[in-house]
Amino acid sequence: MDLHLSDAQVHWHRHWLPRDAADTLQRTLRDDVPWEVHKIRMFGRQVDSPRLSCWMGDPAARYRYSGTEFVPQPWHPALLPLRDQLAAFCGHAFNSVLLNRYRDGDDGMGWHSDNEPELEPAPVIASVSLGAPRRFLLRRRDDHAKKAEVLLDHGDLLVMGGQTQRLYQHSLPKSARPLAERLNLTFRWINAPGQG
Numbered sequence: 196m197d198l199h200l201s202d203a204q205v206h207w208h209r210h211w212l213p214r215d216a217a218d219t220l221q222r223t224l225r226d227d228v229p230w231e232v233h234k235i236r237m238f239g240r241q242v243d244s245p246r247l248s249c250w251m252g253d254p255a256a257r258y259r260y261s262g263t264e265f266v267p268q269p270w271h272p273a274l275l276p277l278r279d280q281l282a283a284f285c286g287h288a289f290n291s292v293l294l295n296r297y298r299d300g301d302d303g304m305g306w307h308s309d310n311e312p313e314l315e316p317a318p319v320i321a322s323v324s325l326g327a328p329r330r331f332l333l334r335r336r337d338d339h340a341k342k343a344e345v346l347l348d349h350g351d352l353l354v355m356g357g358q359t360q361r362l363y364q365h366s367l368p369k370s371a372r373p374l375a376e377r378l379n380l381t382f383r384w385i386n387a388p389g390q391g
Contacts, residue, residue, distance in 0.1 A: 200333060200335075200341070200343055200359075200363065202357075202358050202362050203333075203355075203357060203358060203359040203362055203363050204354075204355070204356040204357035204358075204359060205333065205343075205353065205354070205355050205356075205359055206353070206354045206356075207345055207347075207351065207352075207353050208351065208352040208353075208354070209348065209351055210348070210349075210350045210351065211284075211323070211350060211351060211352035212277075212323060212325075212350035212351075212352070213350065214349065214350060216350075217325055217349050217350035218349075220273060220277070220325060221325040221326055221349075221378055223271075223273045224271065224273065224274075224294065224325070224378055224380075225296070225376070225378065227271060227273075228249045228271065228294055228296075229249055229268060230247040230248070230249055230294075230296055231247065231248065231249065232244055232247060232248075233248045233263065233265075245301070245302050245303055245304075245369070246295050246296060246297050246298070246302040246303070246304065247295070247296035247298065247302075248293065248294060248295050248296070249268055249293075249294045250265040250266070250267050250268065250291065250292075250293055250294075251267050251268045251269065251270055251271060251274065251291065251292050251294065252267035252270065252290050252291025252292060252385065253267065253270075253290040253291065254267065255290075255385075255387035256290045256291035256385040256387070257313070257385070257387075258291075258311050258313040258314075258385050259311065259312075259313070260311055267291055274292060274380070277323070277380075278292065278382060281321045281323075281352075281382055284321075284352075285319055285321055285354055287319040287321075287356075287384070288384060289321065289382040289383060289384055290384055290385055291382070291383055291384070291385050292380050292381065292382045292383070293380075293381045293383070294378065294379070294380050295378070295379045295381070296376070296377075296378050297326075297329065297367070297374075297376065297377045297378075297379070298376055299373065299374050299375070299376065300369055300370035300371065300372055300373060300374035301369060302369070303366070303367050303368050303369035303370075304366055304367040305366055306334070306364045306365070306366045307364055307365070307366070308336070308360045308361070308363065308364050308365070309355075309360050309381075309383070310360045310361065313385045313386050314360070314383060314384070314385065314386070315384060315386065316361075317356065317357055317358060317360075317361070318355075318356070318360055318383055318384065319354065319355070319356040319383070319384070320354070320355045320356070320359075320360070320381055320382070320383050321352060321353075321354050321381070321382040321383075322347075322352065322353040322354070322355070322379060322380070322381045322382075323350075323351070323352055323379070323380040323382075324347040324348065324349065324350070324351045324352075324353070324377065324378075324379055325349060325350070325377065325378040325379070325380070326349060326375060326376050326377035326378050327349075327374050327375035327376060327377045328346050328347060328348045328349070328377075329346070329347055329367055329370075329374070329377050330344060330345075330346055330347075330367070330368055330370075331344070331345050331346075331347045331353065331365065331366075331367055332344050332365060332366050332367075332368065333359075333363050333364070333365045334363065334364055334365075335362060335363055336362055336363060336364055337362075347379075367379075
């Protein structure tokens with residue numbers, strides 16, 4: 196399903212990953228991944244990110260975000276077939292994945308764009324959701340009234356490409372309602388030093 200945002204390419208594929216496969220992957224990653232609290236820069240100071248995260252990928256897939264350099268953990272074996280499946284589905288290679296673990300409604304992600312210099316000028320980002328449904332918001336950078344919202348569910352795939360990161364911001368807002376845990380896997384291509 197296209198989200199029909201002007202000048203952006205955003206495609207939502209509901210239940211792209213079958214439920215059994217999504218259940219198994221969620222359990223495996225929850226138990227096996229070396230989750231940590233990343234530091235981010237907000238208002239000039241370093242603070243704990245409001246979620247658990249892990250950066251995985253090829254050894255050269257390093258990137259800098261919010262004043263911190265991220266060196267990837269080796270690929271978890273359960274993610275390699277998913278990476279290859281996504282590459283075939285999207286027609287685009289991926290050399291890294293950011294795993295985010297939202298433990299409950301107190302964890303979230305503020306407004307941002309994935310526009311780090313290490314990414315391609317028009318990056319393709321494939322985002323797989325596992326676990327509890329969560330609201331995902333997009334808004335135009337130059338006109339916040341132009342926005343869209345989807346409820347990403349267990350096994351859903353959201354693919355952002357084209358000029359989406361240049362023209363739009365996205366967020367996963369916190370919730371006052373009790374929410375179960377959600378994992379999000381965002382696959383991308385990071386240019387190694389000297390590339391791109």
